[in-house]
Amino acid sequence: MLSKKTQYAFHALIHLAENADKGPILISEIAHEKNISIKFLENILLELKNAGILGSKKGKGGGYYLLKAPKEIPLARIIRLLDGAIALLPCVSLNYYERCENCRDEAVCGLNDVMSKVRDATLKILENKTLKDILTRNVSIL
Amino acid sequence: MLSKKTQYAFHALIHLAENADKGPILISEIAHEKNISIKFLENILLELKNAGILGSKKGKGGGYYLLKAPKEIPLARIIRLLDGAIALLPCVSLNYYERCENCRDEAVCGLNDVMSKVRDATLKILENKTLKDILTRNVSIL
DNA sequence: AAAAAAGTCTATCCTTTTTATAGAGTTTAT
DNA sequence: ATAAACTCTATAAAAAGGATAGACTTTTTT
Incomplete structure (x- = not known):
């Protein structure tokens, strides 16, 4: 959340x-x-x-x-700025990565794998949708 | 996170x-x-x-x-149980919905719209991937 | 030059959530 | 009977979230 x-x-x-x-x-x-x-x-x-x-x-x-x-302000930018990581786990975060302290090898961790997919799916939207995409009113000046 | x-x-x-x-x-x-x-x-x-x-x-x-x-335990189940909502906003949560207090009409809110898409993309993975999918070792008994 | 409007900045505070710990209680195998 | 293990309630420390206060600076207007 x-x-x-x-x-x-x-x-x-x-x-x-x-x-x-x-x-x-x-x-x-x-x-x-x-x-x-x-x-x-x-x-x-x-x-x-x-x-x-x-x-x-x-x-x-x-x-x-x-x-x-x-249109130059991706939604991901705002989230990272105020909330930090967008990924669900520190070990799959692109911008706020931290090593997993609970598993032996991230490379063969199934959780890491699934959460990377979630991250990619989320970022595909949040990196591409911008402030412009969430406006109701269109202001000609922009 | x-x-x-x-x-x-x-x-x-x-x-x-x-x-x-x-x-x-x-x-x-x-x-x-x-x-x-x-x-x-x-x-x-x-x-x-x-x-x-x-x-x-x-x-x-x-x-x-x-x-x-x-294979009967979807990852989404665990998250909802311990963390609550999976969605990024209360107003787009399927299981923990709360009305948005900052916008007039959710039906025409662009933010609501984008975050619904994020939720759907996330759930598509987390509802379908189960505990079985994140195991490293395969135990024949299961 | 003075006054008023408006944003800036720092510090503090309160509440809630998260994370973690303690310890007495209960159940069960042997 | 005893020791091993989970159960349950209470508590506490730490972090995060949310909010407030007030002095300060800049700019416009008169």
């Missing part, structure tokens, strides 16, 4: 993308619209900013905005 | 299946063989017993043993 953090990030990004034509969007607007605690959302948007996905503008008329086109 | 509990459960089940011809297996043997805390493993095996997957025998010569053939 994805953490709340990642779930909130997706909803916030959707809101930012669908309103990209309105300039910077207030955290408070997103929080209200998507029913998320405003302070918690602050942390999340900051992480997305530090990762180069969002930009922000301070002062009056400020807010957050996308730095990249939605 | 699967919890340690589920990971340990898989390794314990593998050990039980691969040694099914030896009669009841001691918790301590599994714990030692798979490098798992014996007391933690106790709880896990008990859960598996209460779910009807394992049987146990008390007293000298006792231990745990499989109640069903490995």
